[in-house]
Amino acid sequence: xxxxxxxxxWKMNGTGAALGALEAIAAAHPAPSVxxxxxxxxxxxxxxAHALADSAVDLGGQDCHAETSGAHTGDISAxxxxxxxxxxxxxxxxxRRADHAETDAQVCAKTRAxxxxxxxxxxxxxxxxxxxxxxxxxxxxxxxxxxxxxDGIDGAxxxxxxxxxxxxxxxxxxTLEQIAEVHDAxxxxxxxxxxxxxxxxxxxxxxxxxxxxxxxxxxxxxxxxGALVGGASLNAADFSPIxxxxx
Ligand code: PEP
Numbered sequence: 001x002x003x004x005x006x007x008x009x010w011k012m013n014g015t016g017a018a019l020g021a022l023e024a025i026a027a028a029h030p031a032p033s034v035x036x037x038x039x040x041x042x043x044x045x046x047x048x049a050h051a052l053a054d055s056a057v058d059l060g061g062q063d064c065h066a067e068t069s070g071a072h073t074g075d076i077s078a079x080x081x082x083x084x085x086x087x088x089x090x091x092x093x094x095x096r097r098a099d100h101a102e103t104d105a106q107v108c109a110k111t112r113a114x115x116x117x118x119x120x121x122x123x124x125x126x127x128x129x130x131x132x133x134x135x136x137x138x139x140x141x142x143x144x145x146x147x148x149x150x151d152g153i154d155g156a157x158x159x160x161x162x163x164x165x166x167x168x169x170x171x172x173x174x175t176l177e178q179i180a181e182v183h184d185a186x187x188x189x190x191x192x193x194x195x196x197x198x199x200x201x202x203x204x205x206x207x208x209x210x211x212x213x214x215x216x217x218x219x220x221x222x223x224x225x226g227a228l229v230g231g232a233s234l235n236a237a238d239f240s241p242i243x244x245x246x247x
Contacts, residue, residue, distance in 0.1 A: 002200070002201065002203050002225050003034065003035055003203075004033075004034040004035065004203075004219075004225055004226045004246045004247075005034065005035045005036075005037060005159060005203050005205060005225060005226035006034055006035070006036050006037070006226050006227060006229070006239070006242060006243045006246050007036075007037040007038075007039065007060070007088075007090075007122060007159070007161070007205060007226065007227065007228045007229065007233075008025075008037065008038040008039060008228075008229050008230075008233025008234075008239055009039050009062065009090055009093070009207075009228055009229065009230050009233065010038065010039060010040045010041060010062075010233065010234060011041075011062070011095070011230060012041060013041070013234060014040050014041055014044055014234070015043075015044075016044070016047060018040070018044065018234075019044065019047060019048060019051050021234060021235050021236060022038060022040065022048055022051060022052060022057070023051055023052070024235070024236035025038065025057060025235075025236045025239055025240065025243075026052050026055035026056065026057045027055075027236075028236050028240045028243075029056060029057070029240070029243055030055070030056065031056060032056050032243060032247065033247045034226065034243065034246045034247050035058065035226075036056060036057045036058065036243060037057070037058045037059070037060050037087070037088055037120075037122075038057055038058075038059060038060070038233065039059070039060035039061060039062050039088070039089075039090050039122075040059065041062070042061055042062070042076055042081070042084070045059060045061065045081065045084035045085050045086055046084045046085055048085065049084065049085025049086075050085075058087040058088060059085050059086050059087060059088075060081075060086050060087060060088035060089055060090060060119075060120075060122065061076065061078075061081035061084075061086045061088075061089040061090070061119075062089070062090050062093070063076070063089065063090065063091065063093070063096055063110070064076055064077060064078040064080075064081055064089050064091070064110055064113060064114055064117075064119075065077050065078075065110070065113070066106065066109035066110045066112070066113045067113070068113070068117075077113070077117070078110075078113045078114045078116070078117030078119050079117045081117070081119065082117050082118055082119055086119060087119065087120060088114075088119055088120035088121070088122055088159075089110075089114045089119050089120075089121060089122065090122045090124065090161075090228070091107050091110045091111055091114060091121055091122065091123050091124065091148075092104075092107035092110070092111075092123050092124045092125065092144075092148055093124045093163075094124060094126055094163060094165045094168060095168075098165075104143075104144055104147030104148045105147065107123060107147075107148040108147060108148050108149065108150050111123055111148065111149060111150055111153075111158070112150045115150075115153060115154065115157060115158070119157075120157045120158070120159060121157065121158050121159065122159045122160075122161055122205070122228065123148050123149060123158065123159070123160050123161065124160075124161045124163050124207070124228070125141050125144035125145055125148060125160065125161070125162060125163070126141060126144075126162055126163040126164045126165050126167075126168075126207075126208070127140040127141055127164055127165065127166075128165045128166060129165070129166035132164065132166065137164075137178075137182065138181070138182065138185050141162060141182055141185070141186065142185060142186070142189055145160065145186060145189055145190075146189070146193070149193075153194070153198065153202075154198070154201075155190075155194065155197070155198035155199065155200070155201030155202045156201050158202050159202065159203045159204075159205060160186060160190075160202060160203070160204050160205070161204075161205040161206075161207045161228040162179075162182050162183060162186060162204065162205070162206055162207065163206075163207035163208050163228060164208050166208075167207075167208025167209050168207070168208050168209070168230065169209070169230060169231060170208075170209060171209050172208075172209060173208060173209050173210075173214060173218070174208070176217060176218070176220075176221050179206055179218065179221050179224065180221045180222050180223070180224075183204050183206070183221065183222065183223035183224055184222060184223055186204055186223070187199070187200075187204060187223045190202050203225040203226065204223050204224065204225050205224070205225060205226045205227050205228045206218055206221070206224050206226075206227055206228075207227060207228030207229065207230070210227045210228075210229045210232060210242060211232050211238065211242070212232070212238055212241035212242055212245070215227065215241070215242040215245035215246070216245040219245055219246050226246055227242065227246070229242060
């Protein structure tokens, strides 16, 4: 049985003043029946790890480099994230793929690096609006999935987040049937490639404009094991009801 996961992506939001919001989320869920992960900016990780030391909330990074160290100015290795208190890292977010031209091959290398550093990898995939309207959604997401995950993975430490690009930060959400179609296809592909044990252990999150008002119906969709939440993860007033909808 896969444990559900409510994951928050703070993106490039939050300075030290935002630690209070993290503490409020942790205080509202002292003993959750689901996993809670928040990925603040890397600059906050150490302080957040200190503030949440005794809480049930795990912390994650938002990207890592595929190499362990070296001449990569401005980049952060997976081991550095782990050292700062991260248990996980988001990889291949569509904003990274768009803003930094990240390819599936790079995401795959980063995923390998994250797993080798002991982190859980949250690998993001998703189609653009043009691709959906052209009827290419399943081809696109299945292609991204195939090329973004390395062989020989531990399914318990890999999470796949299906995030339609057109749903991120827009207030637009696919129909429940569209979410089910993609998640069922992804599960089928994972089972086919990795076998029953690993393929059924990998958690599948939906991401894209998840809010308190739509979380419960999305979480009822087959093969949805939780959510990757952007804007609504920035404060307890929005994120707590989403966590409770998953419990
Ligand atoms: C995201 O950026 O991963 C995301 C899902 O954002 P939002 O929830 O704001 O659409």
